Amino acid sequence: MAAAGAGRLAAAALLFLPVVAVLFLIAPLVAVSIGDADVGFRATLIRTAESRNLSLAAERSRRRLSMYTSGAGTQAPVNKNRGGGDYIMQFSIGEPPLPVSAEADTGSDLVWVKCSPCNGCAPPPSPLYDPAQSSSSGELPCSSRLCQALGVFRQCTDDSALCRYQYVYGLSGDHYTQGVLGTETFTFGDAYVANNVGFGCSDTISGSQFGATDGLVGLGRGNLSLVSQLGAGRFTYCLAADPNVDSTILFGSLAALDTSAGDVSSTALVTNPVPARDTHYYVNLQGISVGGSRLPIEDGTFAINSDGKGGGGVFFDSGTTYTFLADAAYQVVRQAVTSEIQSAGYAVVGGGNYKLDTCFAANPQAVAQMPPLVLHFDGADMSLNGGNYLTAFPNEGLVCMAIMSSSDVSIIGNIMQANFRLLHDLDSMTLSFQATDQC
Structure with a gap:
């Protein structure tokens, strides 16, 4: 432990910039589907250049705090700002697989991506996801368990209707994303496949452009999060102080700490x-x-x-x-x-x-x-x-x-x-x- 502590003191001098924005690159393992007992996959954490604006990071942190203290909106993250401290997770959605890059957040649950056409979306770096072009897309009714899990963000008048949501990001209510909850096949790397993942297909973005990303992946404890839906049970990550060092996030059976x-x-x-x-x-x-x-x-x-x-x-x-x-x-x-x-x-x-x-x-x-x-x-x-x-x-x-x-x-x-x-x-x-x- 003494050696690790000394190393951390040395690394502290490199911490001029916070570890707040990284890229999740999923490493290919074996092909499995959601619900399998032995869920296990890994991702590499890479810091992106946009993380280096500490002024934006401070403002984003304050906005996030205001969301947590507002009461009604505690399930959602605050308004995201490009360069303000986001994680980016790369994976593919649909069949055929469409690569997307989405912010990853342990403080929220909903998984959602921008869908074509999208009102208010920033120009995307790649084509938006279109459920009509995917053979694996599905829809969820208002009566579904995942729709019920949306809580105050659920917009339903008829249990048989499609599950619509408006996910709000701020005390004023003018920052939100809205769309329809559905299911899709998510592919991580080249081989890890999760079928029937519940996610939001967002057709409207208001007040927040979410940088150049395609959406958001919730990693919280709720039923809607990717962790819960995969039944991973646990995950571990390490955020390197040195901006030149890559690190990893491990899910499920791969998530463990080595006592040695x-x-x-x-x-x-x-x-x-x-x-x-x-x-x-x-x-x-x-x-x-x-x-x-x-x-x-x-x-x-x-x-x-x-x-x-x-x-x-x-x-x-x-x-x-x-x-x-x-x-x-x-x-x-x-x-x-x-x-x-x-x-x-x-x-x-x-x-x-x-x-x-x-x-x-x-x-x-x-x-x-x-x-x-x-x-x-x-x-x-x-x-x-x-x-x-x-x-x-x-x-x-x-x-x-x-x-x-x-x-x-x-x-x-x-x-x-x-x-x-x-x-x-x-x-x-x-x-x-x-x-x-x-x-």
């Missing part, structure tokens, strides 16, 4: 009593330490609210760049980090265009000099180096805390997850992690 590669810690996934919020990967965060000292954060600060609305709580989200902490905890953490930075001789300055409220005049090397920040989960401690909670802006001579304040829910974002292998195990209801310097 370092210590593995596990904490229980927590169930949110409000179904609309339970798609997220909640955990029980009990406290935080900085520089070896436990911070005076009041017990219950990170608990899911008992008011019946399901607010509060803490969850891991690969689609959010920065980390958010409930304000009572954020203020304590901010004070502790500021004290450490000032003790090292750096002055507090404004965040400029990045709109971050805790920044310092420092060079990137200062990130690797900072002491660990430890998240104390139920049964597991996650020790984070400077690169997991600070981010450097070399051109401006700034180092800023990659943590923001939240009035409600707390979110463990991408930067804080970098250089950890994370295993989301829905079968055992645990989230496990392992520090590494080799994603």
